[in-house]
Structure formats: structure tokens, C-alpha cells
Amino acid sequence: MQTKPIRIGTRGSALALAQAYETRARLAKAHGLTDDDFEIVVIKTTGDQIQDRPLSEAGGKGLFTKEIEEALLDKSIDLAVHSSKDMPTVLPDGLGMTAYLPREDVRDAFISPKVEKLTDLPQGAVVGSSSLRRQAQIKRLRPDLDVVMYRGNLQTRLRKLGEGVVDATFLAYAGLRRLGQGDLVTSLMDVEHFLPAVGQGAIGIEARLGDEETARILAPIHHAETESRLLLERAYLAEMDGSCRTPIAGLSHVEGDRIRFRGEVIKPDGSQTHTVEGEGLLSDAEEIGRELGKELKAKSGPNFLEL
Numbered sequence: 001m002q003t004k005p006i007r008i009g010t011r012g013s014a015l016a017l018a019q020a021y022e023t024r025a026r027l028a029k030a031h032g033l034t035d036d037d038f039e040i041v042v043i044k045t046t047g048d049q050i051q052d053r054p055l056s057e058a059g060g061k062g063l064f065t066k067e068i069e070e071a072l073l074d075k076s077i078d079l080a081v082h083s084s085k086d087m088p089t090v091l092p093d094g095l096g097m098t099a100y101l102p103r104e105d106v107r108d109a110f111i112s113p114k115v116e117k118l119t120d121l122p123q124g125a126v127v128g129s130s131s132l133r134r135q136a137q138i139k140r141l142r143p144d145l146d147v148v149m150y151r152g153n154l155q156t157r158l159r160k161l162g163e164g165v166v167d168a169t170f171l172a173y174a175g176l177r178r179l180g181q182g183d184l185v186t187s188l189m190d191v192e193h194f195l196p197a198v199g200q201g202a203i204g205i206e207a208r209l210g211d212e213e214t215a216r217i218l219a220p221i222h223h224a225e226t227e228s229r230l231l232l233e234r235a236y237l238a239e240m241d242g243s244c245r246t247p248i249a250g251l252s253h254v255e256g257d258r259i260r261f262r263g264e265v266i267k268p269d270g271s272q273t274h275t276v277e278g279e280g281l282l283s284d285a286e287e288i289g290r291e292l293g294k295e296l297k298a299k300s301g302p303n304f305l306e307l
Contacts, residue, residue: 005039006217009068009077012042013153018178019203020081023221026101030220041077043068065206069095072206078214080206083175084199084230089238091206097234099205099218100226104174106201106251108134108194109185111161112168117187121145121168128157128166132268136247137194138170139270158184174201195249195264198233202226225254228282232289236263239293257282261292265300274300 006027010020017040024038045067064086071077072095079098087097110118114125118141121127127142128150129135135147150157150166154175161169170189176182207214229252240248240263250263260279266272276296280288 005037006079007039007041007077009041009043009071009080011045011064011068013155015083015154015175015179016081017042019083022178023079023081023101023203023205026221027217031217041071043071043077069206072208075208078207078211079218082204082206084202084204085172085197087199087204087206087234089234094209095206096209097204097230098207098209098215099222100230101203101205101221102223103226103229104177104201106196107173107191108170108189108196108200109173109176110168110170110187110189111158111184112186113161114167115186118142118168118189125167126165128160128169130157131170131197133197133247133249133266134170136266136268136270137249139268140266140273141193141270143270154179172196172200191251195262196251198237198248198250199230200251202230204230228252228259228285229254232259232261232285235286235289236261236293236296237289239290240265240297252285254282259285259288261288263292263296265296265304267304272304274304 008020008024010016020040024035024040028034028037045064065082065088068080069092072080073092115121121142123144124146126146126148127138128148129138130149130151138145138147148166150160150169152160154171157169157171160166173185173188176184205218207218232252233250236250237248247266247268250261252259252261258279259282262275262277264273264275274296276292276299278288278292
């Protein structure tokens with residue numbers, strides 16, 4: 001019998017809570033527990049409080065994890081549920097990504113009340129996005145559009161879209177599906193032309209390294225294939241020194257005992273792209289990611305990421 005609640009740390013947005021609830025549901029089913037055996041601990045992060053400027057100017061991805069990781073380290077919570085694409089590649093000492101849930105659809109969703117596809121927007125139309133990657137990809141495909149910074153959680157962005165602040169926006173399809181709002185999607189972007197962010201669509205669970213009880217609890221819900229894909233993608237991103245400051249994309253696929261990957265780095269104005277592709281044994285996923293990251297960094301040159 002569970003004697004004390006399992007404390008799950010999360011941000012307070014609707015999407016973050018949906019991901020925490022999914023984790024709770026999977027754990028409850030795996031261990032024969034009820035919702036009462038868990039406590040959802042909502043933690044407001046610095047990133048949630050900054051709405052007036054791009055995160056790239058404020059400190060990058062770690063702004064969404066710092067306070068949650070502090071709660072892990074001081075044992076206020078037992079585990080933390082994150083969108084994997086929000087996770088820095090370097091975690092605080094003593095913490096690790098110890099489990100992943102099965103990865104959702106990785107595609108980006110185009111949403112507009114005016115047209116069906118990005119290519120249908122008239123010249124000069126305004127597209128809002130908080131992602132430097134998406135901004136660069138939009139400009140690469142449609143340099144004539146006015147691409148603007150568009151902060152706020154998913155609900156805020158959808159509200160602004162409805163108010164006509166922008167003509168269109170992009171959101172991760174996985175997030176919309178988890179919120180039961182997949183019907184809002186106008187069209188989905190082909191990953192061949194609109195490569196997603198590293199880790200997009202994957203819920204990652206962070207915990208204290210060496211916490212054997214939490215590791216035991218998480219083991220039944222851990223999805224090994226997603227872990228292999230994220231090991232590769234995060235190793236690639238680490239070599240690229242990726243953060244919210246650079247338009248970097250990448251996606252891996254598993255086929256049997258092999259894993260394939262394609263990645264790209266784009267000039268912020270969409271004018272230039274460098275790509276990398278590779279594959280190898282699934283067991284070598286992390287090393288493959290490192291090597292491909294080094295290859296792409298060398299190909300793009302020392303000053304590419306600074307511009």
C-alpha cells in the first residue's frame with residue numbers, strides 16, 4: 001500500500017498539467033493506485049513569468065526548469081514532468097532524465113482562421129511564433145511574410161489568433177492532441193520541409209539520480225524507444241550548443257535495431273540552411289548524436305550560430 005503520496009512537479013499551464021495527469025494515470029495503472037496516491041505540485045517557473053521579451057534574451061530553456069529542479073533537489077517533489085523540447089542539454093548535478101513516455105506525433109500544426117496552408121497566406125501576412133526555429137523555417141519557405149515574436153502559453157496564443165493579432169501561428173500538434181484540441185489544426189507540416197524541434201512530442205520525466213524507489217516506480221511506464229531517440233537528439237543538440245538562441249531542428253527514427261537521424265541549422269532570416277544525416281545501431285544512439293552534431297557544427301562554420 002502507498003503510504004505517502006507520490007509528488008509530481010509540473011508547471012501550471014493547461015498543457016503541462018495534462019502531461020502531469022497522463023503520467024499520473026500511467027503510474028496509477030501500472031501500480032494499481034488511485035489519484036489519491038499522488039500529489040500534483042504546481043511550480044511557477046521564471047519562464048512562465050517572462051512574457052514581454054523572447055526567452056533567448058532572458059536566458060533560454062533553463063528558465064522553464066530551474067525552480068522545478070530546485071524542488072527535486074530539496075526533495076519537495078519526487079519527480080518532474082517536462083516537455084522534452086524545453087529541457088536544457090545539461091542538467092544540474094544529481095538529476096537526470098530517468099523515464100520517457102511514448103512519443104506523440106512530432107509534427108508542427110499550422111493554425112489560421114483565414115487560409116488552409118502556409119503557402120496560401122497573402123504576401124505580407126503576419127505569422128506569430130515564439131520559436132526561433134519555426135520563425136527561421138517560415139522565413140525560409142515564405143520570406144515575404146511578417147514573422148513576429150508571439151509569447152504566451154497555448155491558450156494565450158490561440159486567443160490572440162482569434163482576436164486578429166496575427167493571421168496565423170504554429171503549435172506542436174502533440175500538445176494540441178494532449179489537450180483534446182486537435183480539431184483546431186488547419187493543416188500539418190511535413191517533417192521533410194518543416195523539421196521539428198529536438199524532443200518535440202516527447203514527455204520526459206526528471207528525477208534524482210540514485211533515488212531507487214522513484215526509479216522503481218517509473219520503470220513500468222518507461223518507453224525505451226523514445227529514450228533512444230532522445231539520447232541521440234539531445235546529444236546532437238548538446239554538440240550544437242543548442243538553446244532558445246539558435247534555430248536548430250532534428251528528428252530521429254527507429255527501424256528495428258537501427259536508428260536514423262536528420263538535423264539542420266538555419267540562419268534566423270531563413271536565408272541559409274546546413275543539414276546532416278546519419279544512421280547506426282540503436283545501441284550507439286548517443287554517440288551517433290554527438291558525431292552528427294560535431295559534423296553539422298563543422299559544416300556550418302564557427303560563426304554561423306552567432307548570427
